[in-house]
Amino acid sequence: MTFMKNIINVVNLSKSYSAGIKALDDISLDVGKGEVLVVMGPSGSGKSTLIRTFNGLESFDTGYLEILGIRLDPNGDEKNIREIRKRVGMVFQQFNLFPHLSILENITLAPIKVQKRQKIEAQEHALSLLSNMGILSHANKYPSQLSGGEQQRVAIARSLALKPDLLLFDEPTSALDPERVNEVLDAMRDLAKKGMAMVVVTHEVGFAKEVADRVLFMDAGRVIEISKPNIFFQNAKEERSRRFLNQIIK
Amino acid sequence: MRISKGIFVQITLAISLFLLIFILFNNLYVNLINKQIGFTFNWLLRPAGFALSESSLNYSPSNSYAWALFVGWINSLKIILSSLIFSTLLGIIVGLFSKSKNKLLRKFSSIYVGLIRQIPLLVQLMFWYFVVFLGFNNSNNDHYSHFFSVSNKGINILNLNLTTEFSALLFGLSVFTGAYIAEVIRGGINSVPSGQWEAFKSVGLSEIQGVFYIIIPQSLPAIIPGLTSQYLNLAKNSTLAIAVGYADIYAISDTVINQTGRAIEGFLILLLSFLFLNLIITYAMEFLNRFVIANQNRRIR
Numbered sequence: 001m002t003f004m005k006n007i008i009n010v011v012n013l014s015k016s017y018s019a020g021i022k023a024l025d026d027i028s029l030d031v032g033k034g035e036v037l038v039v040m041g042p043s044g045s046g047k048s049t050l051i052r053t054f055n056g057l058e059s060f061d062t063g064y065l066e067i068l069g070i071r072l073d074p075n076g077d078e079k080n081i082r083e084i085r086k087r088v089g090m091v092f093q094q095f096n097l098f099p100h101l102s103i104l105e106n107i108t109l110a111p112i113k114v115q116k117r118q119k120i121e122a123q124e125h126a127l128s129l130l131s132n133m134g135i136l137s138h139a140n141k142y143p144s145q146l147s148g149g150e151q152q153r154v155a156i157a158r159s160l161a162l163k164p165d166l167l168l169f170d171e172p173t174s175a176l177d178p179e180r181v182n183e184v185l186d187a188m189r190d191l192a193k194k195g196m197a198m199v200v201v202t203h204e205v206g207f208a209k210e211v212a213d214r215v216l217f218m219d220a221g222r223v224i225e226i227s228k229p230n231i232f233f234q235n236a237k238e239e240r241s242r243r244f245l246n247q248i249i250k
Numbered sequence: 251m252r253i254s255k256g257i258f259v260q261i262t263l264a265i266s267l268f269l270l271i272f273i274l275f276n277n278l279y280v281n282l283i284n285k286q287i288g289f290t291f292n293w294l295l296r297p298a299g300f301a302l303s304e305s306s307l308n309y310s311p312s313n314s315y316a317w318a319l320f321v322g323w324i325n326s327l328k329i330i331l332s333s334l335i336f337s338t339l340l341g342i343i344v345g346l347f348s349k350s351k352n353k354l355l356r357k358f359s360s361i362y363v364g365l366i367r368q369i370p371l372l373v374q375l376m377f378w379y380f381v382v383f384l385g386f387n388n389s390n391n392d393h394y395s396h397f398f399s400v401s402n403k404g405i406n407i408l409n410l411n412l413t414t415e416f417s418a419l420l421f422g423l424s425v426f427t428g429a430y431i432a433e434v435i436r437g438g439i440n441s442v443p444s445g446q447w448e449a450f451k452s453v454g455l456s457e458i459q460g461v462f463y464i465i466i467p468q469s470l471p472a473i474i475p476g477l478t479s480q481y482l483n484l485a486k487n488s489t490l491a492i493a494v495g496y497a498d499i500y501a502i503s504d505t506v507i508n509q510t511g512r513a514i515e516g517f518l519i520l521l522l523s524f525l526f527l528n529l530i531i532t533y534a535m536e537f538l539n540r541f542v543i544a545n546q547n548r549r550i551r
Contacts, residue, residue, distance in 0.1 A: 055452060056451075057448055057451065057452065082454060082456065085451065085452060085453070085454040086454040089452070089453075090448075090452040092445060092448065092449065094445050096443075096445040096446060096448060096449035097449070098446065098449065098450075098464055099468065100467045100468055100545075100546070109453070109455070109463060110453035110454055110455060113455060113459055113463065114453065114454040114455060114459075115454075158453065159452075159453070161453075162453065162454060
């Protein structure tokens with residue numbers, strides 16, 4: 001099995017917890033270069049579990065998983081996982097910035113320690129990323145001094161510092177005050193325009209309509225449908241998808 | 251008006267306290283005089299007359315009691331400081347084992363901590379002395395012996411010669427305290443949110459790099475208070491040296507009190523010497539704590 005064009009290949013991926021509950025149930029999907037895939041679904045449907053398997057934060061039981069041409073085993077080969085993590089960025093719901101490091105140190109730690117880049121060069125790169133995110137003036141502050149939206153933009157800058165080929169977003173705006181959501185979504189729109197491949201777990205319908213190339217809808221660990229956003233939001237193929245959309249769009 | 255009332259209460263309290271202490275000491279002093287024992291430290295300058303099994307300083311039986319006690323205090327300091335270093339290293343290693351992905355290391359950590367905490371320290375010291383160190387044979391004939399050797403005469407590392415008593419005490423105290431420190435370290439690491447582990451993994455840091463750069467710095471505020479308690483316990487537990495015949499301050503005071511009959515003065519010296527020692531440990535750790543807290547406050551507006 002080789003899928004040279006895709007950066008994510010998933011075939012028949014399954015994972016169950018000890019109680020027999022299926023977190024992931026026979027999932028197959030692919031993501032191409034530069035594609036933006038938005039993952040939607042009710043809570044507990046396995047969205048987060050799915051994208052966390054993409055950088056090895058979550059293991060799986062059976063199936064085939066290949067990220068950026070690197071095969072991941074169910075048991076998780078440590079060497080392959082680290083190789084993937086160096087090339088895949090992740091942004092979390094709770095930001096997870098390192099509170100004891102300055103904004104600049106948060107961003108430069110991995111480039112210096114993992115990629116062994118020169119400190120000066122890593123700092124210059126970090127400052128340009130912060131400038132793109134519109135938060136250059138915060139470089140020497142600490143995370144607790146920033147608002148949620150600013151912290152999340154720092155987290156995005158941190159995930160970009162290793163010059164990744166793929167970004168994973170796990171509900172990036174769910175923990176934000178409503179008036180702070182757009183500044184983060186704007187930064188993500190910019191990235192999509194620049195051709196960054198992204199998998200985004202989110203409930204932001206506007207963002208999905210505008211930015212997604214495809215929308216994946218999950219329920220109870222299964223893929224219900226994968227459609228283009230205009231089809232999904234106006235005329236979803238599956239009854240379960242339509243019911244979900246009716247509930248979130250009033 | 252309220253302020254002057256407060257001060258009045260404080261002054262009354264202070265005077266009563268001093269009065270109470272004065273009465274107690276006066277009572278003691280008068281009784282000692284009446285029984286013709288007296289309260290004096292003159293005897294400190296008389297020759298001790300007993301030999302010491304171990305001394306880092308020049309000492310002979312013709313030296314004074316004061317000098318013998320000082321040598322004992324230095325011996326205590328020696329065993330406390332070296333056990334402190336070894337137990338800390340051991341505690342950090344075992345504490346990190348408990349968070350390892352390796353099942354065998356986790357198991358080792360929990361068995362070690364479980365076992366050590368169930369057995370009285372005195373029994374453990376006896377074990378290290380009689381079973382382990384006195385159990386070695388006397389032969390030092392193998393060709394490594396001039397670099398490193400262990401025998402029933404103790405441990406030899408190059409020119410450093412550790413007596414059997416010191417070695418047994420060092421192992422006993424370090425292994426015992428190490429188990430408690432491992433738990434303090436584990437608790438500290440658990441205080442760091444799991445999102446921090448996920449974040450450092452996601453940016454490609456290795457487990458060791460992540461623990462060193464991300465987890466340990468954030469767990470220090472939770473670790474230091476517990477560590478201070480363990481260090482103070484270690485210092486106090488070192489008085490069990492008398493059980494394996496190591497000449498620490500307590501063992502020497504015991505002999506001195508027996509010979510001179512000066513129990514009250516002897517215990518006063520013992521109390522003050524431990525007070526002094528533990529205050530040093532407390533202030534050193536307090537300094538470390540302030541440094542860590544100050545570093546944290548810098549991050550919050």
